[in-house]
Amino acid sequence: MDFDHLAEEKSNLIFQVWLQNLLRNSPEELAGKVASRHRAGTPVKAAPLANGAFNICYRVTYDDGHRVVVRFTALGRVVARTEKVEDEVAIMQYVAQYTRVPVPKVLGSGKCVVGPYIVMDYAEGKQLSGYLRQPSQEIVTLRSNINMSVLRRAYMGMAEILLELSKPEFPFIGAVRLDETGEWTFSNIPHSIFGQQHFDNAADYFEELARHHFHHLELQRNDAVTDEADCRKKYIARCLFRKLSRDISKEHCKGPFRLYCDDLRPDNVLVDASRLAVTGVIDWEFTYAAPAEFTYAAPWWLLLEKPEDWETDLDEFLVRFMPRFNTFLEVLKECEAKKIQDGSLSHSQQLSIAMEKSMETGLFWICLASRHSSMFDEIYWKFIDPRFYGPFTAVEDRLGLLSEEERANIDTIIEQKMLQASEGTFVSHYSIDELVDL
Incomplete structure (x- = not known):
């Protein structure tokens, strides 16, 4: 069954409004502030990463060289954003604890001015x-x-x-x-x-x-x-x-x-x-x-x-x-x-x-x-x-x-x-x- 084009247009509009809100809040600066809530040290740089279908991501670098990823869950791309974040945090903790699959360590999660987010260690690789x-x-x-x-x-x-x-x-x-x-x-x-x-x-x-x-x-x-x-x-x-x-x-x-x-x-x-x-x-x-x-x-x-x-x-x-x-x-x-x-x-x-x-x-x-x-x-x-x-x-x-x-x-x-x-x-x-x- 094809996608409902009117629903898609509505979702895209909501996403664009949310994205403008993110940009108004200086996302690099916001990512650094959010990261500092969950990892000690001083963030000195934040840069956008390739985004998936549901998130906007930034890589934050600390003064000691450590790097983390801040993922903002996009409005207009996900309905239950809070539940999505909570589920993903839980499953990543489970996978890390009970399997040998390498997953980024979750440092924390919460809500900020643009909604739910996750902070995790940056995983090297392409x-x-x-x-x-x-x-x-x-x-x-x-x-x-x-x-x-x-x-x-x-x-x-x-x-x-x-x-x-x-x-x-x-x-x-x-x-x-x-x-x-x-x-x-x-x-x-x-x-x-x-x-x-x-x-x-x-x-x-x-x-x-x-x-x-x-x-x-x-x-x-x-x-x-x-x-x-x-x-x-x-x-x-x-x-x-x-x-x-x-x-x-x-x-x-x-x-x-x-x-x-x-x-x-x-x-x-x-x-x-x-x-x-x-x-x-x-x-x-x-x-x-x-x-x-x-x-x-x-x-x-x-x-x-x-x-x-x-x-x-x-x-x-x-x-x-x-x-x-x-x-x-x-x-x-x-x-x-x-x-x-x-x-x-x-x-x-x-x-x-x-x-x-x-x-x-x-x-x-x-x-x-x-x-x-x-x-x-x-x-x-x-x-x-x-x-x-x-x-x-x-x-x-x-x-x-x-x-x-x-x-x-x-x-x-x-x-x-x-x-x-x-x-x-x-x-x-x-x-x-x-x-x-x-």
């Missing part, structure tokens, strides 16, 4: 994607003629990170937090998003994700459907996906659940220039205890591209993806063998067998469709529907698989979506004051 991407292309994609030695070294670093993150086990699905007693808890998912704070089984969670696709279709007013036929097909796809969602997780439905980062990719991995050895992993805000299936599915980032940048002809995508996936599997198996030999990994903790099967069983596509709305319909009709419901002939044939209530609602949904599309209006679910305070 983005791994910079050594892999095709130059001079707007969309980040893997270099077509990349040296295989370079690619294998890069994949080895990513494999080591994945294996480390897969080791911790959790009793619930949800955000990971440190409570007042020093115990790690697994809740704090906002009530406005989920029907409950955490999930003790994957079936409920996958069903909740399937409901989110319904909410998305119903609540996005613009650019959601092109015509009545498109709306009918999207509605049926979401009904049938919800119907099968409780059966996605069978072997691991009751856990244990695994640490998973939705945004883990070479863009967020820092390496040294000589060996491409990992020096730090950043951007942990979308990390949580998740169904084991997410960990066992093949990585989506092997071509560097985000799912929304894939071609809609997924057969063409697979032509490019599968050779790189086979290379990654070889590297992952090599990495696992070394770790088993040195005692840092058990046979039961291997991921390669499950990842290989995920392409054969369709788990890769199911997990991707569960988490990503942008390519949901293409993925569903190409790889999921025929696997569960047999060869596809016509949309009308799938109507019989819907419940009586779902069939009764379809005309109402279509009428509603056509009316929304004709009105071309934007409905804000939050006031500016609410966005600032969240």
Whole structure:
């Protein structure tokens, strides 16, 4: 489903107003003041860093040469900014304590005149994607003629990170937090998003994700459907996906659940220039205890591209993806063998067998469709529907698989979506004051 262009314009406007406010407050000076709250010494210099999608970042240098990063969470890019910062701080502390993944040390967090922020040590290194991407292309994609030695070294670093993150086990699905007693808890998912704070089984969670696709279709007013036929097909796809969602997780439905980062990719991995050895992993805000299936599915980032940048002809995508996936599997198996030999990994903790099967069983596509709305319909009709419901002939044939209530609602949904599309209006679910305070 395409992005709502009016919602995007509104978000961009809010972001620009927030950015002007940041600039009026002399961001380099502000970054130095914020840094001094959490690290002793005198900041003498602050310089902007490359920004991600959700943050504006500054590197602050102290008089003793120590460097830290101050990250201001951008208004207009994130709704629940305070929760985002709190979640990321907690997960970075957890990863640092319980895994070997190198993460910047969090020095502190809080709120300032422009909103929530994090202060952390500066991690040396350059983005791994910079050594892999095709130059001079707007969309980040893997270099077509990349040296295989370079690619294998890069994949080895990513494999080591994945294996480390897969080791911790959790009793619930949800955000990971440190409570007042020093115990790690697994809740704090906002009530406005989920029907409950955490999930003790994957079936409920996958069903909740399937409901989110319904909410998305119903609540996005613009650019959601092109015509009545498109709306009918999207509605049926979401009904049938919800119907099968409780059966996605069978072997691991009751856990244990695994640490998973939705945004883990070479863009967020820092390496040294000589060996491409990992020096730090950043951007942990979308990390949580998740169904084991997410960990066992093949990585989506092997071509560097985000799912929304894939071609809609997924057969063409697979032509490019599968050779790189086979290379990654070889590297992952090599990495696992070394770790088993040195005692840092058990046979039961291997991921390669499950990842290989995920392409054969369709788990890769199911997990991707569960988490990503942008390519949901293409993925569903190409790889999921025929696997569960047999060869596809016509949309009308799938109507019989819907419940009586779902069939009764379809005309109402279509009428509603056509009316929304004709009105071309934007409905804000939050006031500016609410966005600032969240």
